[in-house]
Amino acid sequence: MTSEEKAEIKLKIISGIDEIKKDIVQLEKLTAPISPDNAIGRITRMEAINSRSVNEARLNQSKLKLRQLENMAINIEKADFGLCVVCKQSIPVERLIWLPESDRCVKCAG
Numbered sequence: 001m002t003s004e005e006k007a008e009i010k011l012k013i014i015s016g017i018d019e020i021k022k023d024i025v026q027l028e029k030l031t032a033p034i035s036p037d038n039a040i041g042r043i044t045r046m047e048a049i050n051s052r053s054v055n056e057a058r059l060n061q062s063k064l065k066l067r068q069l070e071n072m073a074i075n076i077e078k079a080d081f082g083l084c085v086v087c088k089q090s091i092p093v094e095r096l097i098w099l100p101e102s103d104r105c106v107k108c109a110g
């Protein structure tokens with residue numbers, strides 16, 4: 001991995017953290033408790049609850065991805081950055097740029 005490639009991955013990690021934090025703020029608003037007073041009718045409230053559980057799942061996923069990206073922001077400074085945590089083979093740079101939160105090669109991730 002060249003220092004230019006590393007800088008590109010670092011940039012992807014930082015912008016990824018920024019984006020996911022914005023997503024989390026939005027999703028936290030969407031998953032706020034639903035007040036019964038706000039519902040027009042029973043169906044509306046059921047719909048609200050359904051979309052809330054979808055958004056809760058998205059929120060949990062986003063929080064997980066944020067943790068992974070924050071880990072990568074720390075790991076990128078380490079000497080063994082870019083090595084698969086499972087098999088210790090180097091992860092292709094293209095994969096790290098495409099999916100900066102990945103700490104496994106395609107084989108081990110699959």
Ligand SMILES: [Zn+2]
Nearest residue numbers: 084087105108
């Ligand atoms: Zn691997």
